[in-house]
Every structure is written in structure tokens, then in C-alpha cells.
Amino acid sequence: MHPANSEAIAIAVFSRAPVTGQAKTRLIPAFGAEKAASLQAAFLRQTLQTAISARLGPVSLWCSPDCAHPAFQQCRVDYALTLHQQCDGDLGKRMLTAFERLCSQYPVLLIGTDCPALTTAHLHRAAAVLQQGDDAVFLPAGDGGYVLIGLRQAEASLFTDMPWGSDKVMAETRRRLLQAGLRWQEPVLLWDVDEPEDLAKMRSSGLMNEWFEENMT
Secondary structure: OOOOOOOOOEEEEEEEOOOOOOOOHHHHHHHOHHHHHHHHHHHHHHHHHHHHHHOOOOEEEEEEOOOOOHHHHHHHHHHOOEEEEOOOOOHHHHHHHHHHHHOOOOOEEEEOOOOOOOOHHHHHHHHHHHHOOOOEEEEEEOOOOEEEEEEOOOOHHHOOOOOOOOOOHHHHHHHHHHHHOOOEEOOOOEOOOOOHHHHHHHHHOOOOHHHHHHHOO
């Protein structure tokens, strides 16, 4: 499942269901609810393929609002995944719960589905930070958040009363990491797709070409 002579690292993928009108809502004004949901579905499958191709350890899909959506069920079949329903509460509560469940067995990388630029090489670099003994690893995003968080052990202070959705998330996370005396690294800065201008960046980067050909021509 993972490269020989290396510690297994679990990957948890967080995803919203690709429901028309409820997925990628900030992109809806630019090109409509159906295409926004289609993009979310494409992001979901690409992210899972990247996570599985990294061959670091078990991959699980954490679903919101629940696991019932056909896209999630199809991913369970196609990728032989375990599905988990995200718990109630804000993003911090939901992420902390996932870490608490998984870190009893493995160090964990947690990612969303909004970063098409994320590659298996990025996952390997993040995993290596945990494998060498650091407490945490982050791949910050250009908007002030992060696209990946990895932990050897669940750490509640990184998730409680955080300004989620703002440009202060990574800065506040660094402050709390220092306060907790944790060792961490930030191997690379990436970007996620939330706004129409992000979609333009994705297209110019040559990512998701197949989706663009089907939906934007």
C-alpha cells in the first residue's frame, strides 16, 4: 500500500456533495449552478485519484452532509474507499473529529477537494515531514488558509474558535503552533479554487483540461 521501509500515513479527504445549487456556490454567478456542481464532482474524483496514487497508506472520504449522494457511493466502489459522515459543527470540529479517529492508528494528512494543483509529489513531501518526526505539516494557500494539514496527533488548539473562511487562518494557526510548542514545516505554497479568478488560473495552468473541454466550450 505504501513504499517499503516508510511509515504509513493515512489520508483523509473532506468533500461536500456535488449538489446543484449547493456546491462551489461562489462560482455559480460566473457560470451557473450545474457547472459548479460538475466541477465539484470532478475535483472530488481527481483528489481521490491523487491521494490513492500517492500510496502512502489508507485513504478515507469524509462526506458532507452525509454519505448518501451517488457521487460518494460511486467513489466508494471505484476506489475501494471507506466513507465517513462528517460530524455536526464547524469546520474545526469536523476536522478535529477526523484526526481523533484516525491518529490512534496513523499520522494523518487531511485535504479538501478544492486544490487541483495538489500532486502526489506534494503529498509525499508532506508525509516525509511527519515520517521524520515533526508534529505537523501544512501546505498554505495563497488566500491565507491552507490546502493540507498533517498531524501525528490530534491537537484541539489548532481547530477551536478559528476564523475559518478568512485570510487569517494560517497566521493564527502558526501562532497556536508556536504557543503549543509544536514542530512543523510548510514545504510549498499552493492555491485553491473558490472564486471565478481562481478558475481562470486553473485553466491557464492546464489543469482539468478534460472538464473544461466538456463544460466550457
